[in-house]
Amino acid sequence: MTKVTIKDVAREAGVSISTVSNALNDVDVVNAETKGRVLDAAKRLKYIPNLNGKNLKIRKTKTIGFYTQSIEGFYYGMVADAISKACEMRGYELVIHVTVDKKRVIRSILGHNEDGVIIIYEDLDNELYDSIKEYGIPVVFLEREICSEKISSVSFDSYGAGKVAARCLIDAGRKRIGYVRGVVGSYDDDERFRGFIDEIRNSDAVYDKSADIIGWFEERKSYNVVTEYLRNTPDDKYVDAFFAANDTSAIGCINAIMDFGLNVPEDISVVGCDGIDLTKFVKPVVTTVKNPIDDQGRTAVELLIDLIDEVGLGMSVKLPVKLERGESV
Amino acid sequence: MTKVTIKDVAREAGVSISTVSNALNDVDVVNAETKGRVLDAAKRLKYIPNLNGKNLKIRKTKTIGFYTQSIEGFYYGMVADAISKACEMRGYELVIHVTVDKKRVIRSILGHNEDGVIIIYEDLDNELYDSIKEYGIPVVFLEREICSEKISSVSFDSYGAGKVAARCLIDAGRKRIGYVRGVVGSYDDDERFRGFIDEIRNSDAVYDKSADIIGWFEERKSYNVVTEYLRNTPDDKYVDAFFAANDTSAIGCINAIMDFGLNVPEDISVVGCDGIDLTKFVKPVVTTVKNPIDDQGRTAVELLIDLIDEVGLGMSVKLPVKLERGESV
């Protein structure tokens, strides 16, 4: 593969490289006939511009980077897809970087000159945050509430989600409610729990501390830990409802309860959180608090482009949640 | 954000840019004390090399591109994750490009000078393939059986998967078997169907043409089309088993059957294909033909790096399948 460059095209078309550049970039200064020759030559040679050369000059790449530690599972997949669609709509390229190594993240962010980046990390550390802030590159954080001059964020109202989940259980007449945590200490988990607790305090239901268990946002782990709970608890002490920190753990929770020989929602009701498609594939269909993932992706891209185009300062937007009724409550 | 460049570091350290470059890239030619000064200066200035400048010279980027039309859903997520892990292990960066626009794909492939690319497209057209081949960039295709000097591919044995699925149904005593297609004309779908049919021909079971329906690899669409089939077919004419082209459509199929008031596997057995985690979340657990996605990702990366390092020619590897017994047969 002998790379064909702008020089080759110039030679082939019998013009200078400046003219090739102008012709190819539709700078309307070049003679129509000349332009035709250049375009022909480029096509004949199958010329593809080297983006490195271009970007080195331009300093605008029309690309957005998305940084995540994983793209496995329903949730990240949906987020990435929403972002990718929004980018396409706005004429930006999206490139997704899957890394856990924070050093690489910042090298990559600063070194690739993407116009801006969208970041989602469960455990965003301050070092990364400070570096990013310092370099002043436009960024929007997902699932976080922070902003500064060049930083925006979009989160959904996790605290509100906790409240909605609790309220739905309370309204269904549930009295003793447990919580299947996600990743302890993560922002989402904390917020959901806070909202959940606050809502319960305003009701005649109680939060059962003995049913505060950790499911790590995963189906299998939640399954195991709920099974363990049921085994180790006298059956007259069972909670009559669980709030699970996300949908996959809600499904693990439901499966554990049913495999143990109890019924959902009759014996124990379960409400999840996120509203991924998966909730509709299983039986019973999971009642869940819908996280508007598509909106989140779209909003993130809009906010980022505003930052890139320097219209206004960074801002933090919080998206509302909605209960999605299934059969598990 | 005033970008700090190699020049700034040079000035700060009181040396030339050549020396900075050598020091930073561990070329062991520079005096330890000088190197120390340079590293200090770089740190003080928070210098991050501009990859565009670097790549323009180097022509090796130590990054691999992954091109896909979507990363939604369980399948693509797992593939991407497997690839990303394999890349990390081998010291390559991975960047994922989500696009449907084939023109952009090839511009991006040729323009970014990634060292090599991995491509998965359901409907890979010849134009794209020919361009890629012509440019001679190292690439490996997923879910395809093609190879040439600089092209490898890794697929799993879809034909074999069809055979295994059929055999499992036949061995369970099923006599009249239907097929829930995926995307008609897609490589995977065709191969699975071929294997399925061939195996049935060697048995006393029959393939019921009236139950040849199209589920588009999706849960909802499969659900609808199976429901329609059940409604429009006299109940003494029902098939007693379905092979679904992937797991999500198997789940749609199972849900449709159960919602219609029939039992799985008693009345109608269902076998899926792929072995995504999801199959274990639902009831009944889906019996499926396991596609070794992790292996596929790892193999793809290995093959690609071989191509990049120019050890040998491209090759096509096909991974074996395995029946994973659930409760749906």
Added chain:
DNA sequence: CTGAAAGCGCTTACAG
């Protein structure tokens, strides 16, 4: 309308 030249940020022979 077209071209020669400078420069984007880097690396790498080549002298010294």
Added chain:
DNA sequence: CTGAAAGCGCTTACAG
């Protein structure tokens, strides 16, 4: 061991 210079492929004032 260190530095001046050329060059990677592009764009963009600036002359003409």
